[in-house]
Amino acid sequence: MPVVTDFPFTLDPAPVLKRYGREVSALIARPELRQVYEAALAEARALIRPGIAYAAHPIVGAEAERLLVADGQALESAVVARLFAGAPEVVLAIYSIGPQLEERATQYHAAGDYLPGFALDVLGSAAVNEVGRVAYGLIEDLAKSKGLNASIPLNPGTSHWPLSGNQVLTQLVPAAAIGIEMLDSGLLRPFKSISFAVALGEHVLTPAEGSSCDYCDTRDLCRQ
Numbered sequence: 001m002p003v004v005t006d007f008p009f010t011l012d013p014a015p016v017l018k019r020y021g022r023e024v025s026a027l028i029a030r031p032e033l034r035q036v037y038e039a040a041l042a043e044a045r046a047l048i049r050p051g052i053a054y055a056a057h058p059i060v061g062a063e064a065e066r067l068l069v070a071d072g073q074a075l076e077s078a079v080v081a082r083l084f085a086g087a088p089e090v091v092l093a094i095y096s097i098g099p100q101l102e103e104r105a106t107q108y109h110a111a112g113d114y115l116p117g118f119a120l121d122v123l124g125s126a127a128v129n130e131v132g133r134v135a136y137g138l139i140e141d142l143a144k145s146k147g148l149n150a151s152i153p154l155n156p157g158t159s160h161w162p163l164s165g166n167q168v169l170t171q172l173v174p175a176a177a178i179g180i181e182m183l184d185s186g187l188l189r190p191f192k193s194i195s196f197a198v199a200l201g202e203h204v205l206t207p208a209e210g211s212s213c214d215y216c217d218t219r220d221l222c223r224q
Contacts, residue, residue: 001053004138005051011123048098050131050134053093053174053177055092056089057090067085079161083154088200090200093196094173094178095194095195096128097192098178105118105124152210170188
């Protein structure tokens with residue numbers, strides 16, 4: 001059950017500007033606001049503590065609404081069951097940027113300093129997505145080492161897999177080793193944390209062939 005915290009990570013503002021251009025444009029349109037953005041970027045880089053925890057488990061069976069995995073556990077999603085049923089194993093992963101950035105953003109908001117708090121929050125959301133790319137790359141490498149392919153990632157908290165699915169992931173992944181806990185709501189804390197499952201197999205749906213968005217009924221509400 002690997003835990004990865006010591007890896008090179010520098011928050012690149014380019015994906016932020018691409019993905020969050022509408023919001024960030026308000027921060028950089030005028031010189032004084034650009035200074036706020038640049039200060040937030042420097043602060044974000046100092047506060048981010050990325051961590052990744054993941055574990056591979058055998059797939060022992062599939063039913064219509066759930067995928068059966070190790071230790072009598074199941075991933076309660078019809079989409080997961082359908083897409084992953086033919087694979088021999090599944091990798092469950094959780095990743096985070098740690099608590100410090102969101103704590104600092106909360107402090108800004110509590111003090112009425114909304115602009116730097118907003119900037120930090122936007123940068124933190126972009127950062128956790130970048131950590132996710134690193135996490136998926138690790139799983140791709142694991143798949144290649146076994147002569148297999150890595151599927152598209154599927155996440156609890158989508159229309160086909162409720163947040164309660166995080167309970168199984170936090171039990172089968174060493175989430176506590178990177179400071180992550182699950183709340184009663186199913187949310188992960190720190191809140192800039194995300195979980196996913198990836199099937200390893202010869203004939204799985206890869207990112208080159210499809211996307212998790214194809215299976216989510218709320219995809220039109222998300223940023224592209």
